[in-house]
Amino acid sequence: MTTLTAREVEVLRLIAAGFTYEEIAEQLDIGIGGAKGTSSRMMMRLGALNAPHAVLLGVQAGILEGRAKKRPGPPRQPLTARQAQVLTAAEDGAPLSTVARRLNTTPQQVSARLSESYLRLGVTHLPRGQRRAAAVAEARRRGLIPNQQKDAA
Template identity: 70%
Template sequence: MNPTLTERELEVLRLVATGFTYEEIAEQLSINTNAARGLAGRMRMRLGALTTPHAVLLAVQAGILDGRPKRRTGPHKQPLTTRQAQVLAAAADGASLTVVARRLGITREQVAARLAEAYLRLGVTHLPRGQRRTAAITAARKHGLIPPATDKERAA
């Protein structure tokens, strides 16, 4: 039996098989993250899979995907959103989450969430907690995602 997937579910399956996260899939398909998760859930249900990796395996076995899916090419992480870049730039001088929140007129929790997302996108989540911000700022500046260091930051 070959399960029938919608075009959108097939798109999600292909993206998941090549290593994209739900957040990246949502961005690629111009939908929100919950919609991407919902499509993946329906895709898993139609395939009779217990997990997303199991769905990829079943799709390969059913001939829906060709052989072992290839990993995606290009940069491993997506660039930062505008808000993530703003928050990271505002935090570049070592300010606390509370100070950054005050500067940007948002909550401390929003600052923490945007920084966590930026760390994920810049690939620094494997580092110890105390090194993530510095590594993310360095990577973002290297790729031109946030402005270069000011004289005040260099002196600190």
């Protein structure tokens, strides 16, 4: 039987749940390089060609139980800190270029984080013009971004 370290098993379970390396690093409080390195060592020990193959081999070896499961709900945060930050900065419907200036980044990065947020919050089925508002509302409902507090002046 293939022997994996406890950390490698953790990484394998998170990969099986659909987490990205960035999310794995965040979950395990390690750097992205550490997550990738652990994953690489785990795949080498299993003889896996890629991450999905590692999951299959992990199930076959009895390291993972049954079929790989979908992403678990809690304790995983549905949005990364950056996704929540971008969604909050974009909640007023401002153009991507304006939001990018607010966050000192590029419009492409803002677009990518918003798209990821839409997927995670389950609003991708809506028309493009409605996704941002729906994502903001859903994130607020789940307590992932703060409620808008406008002072009546």
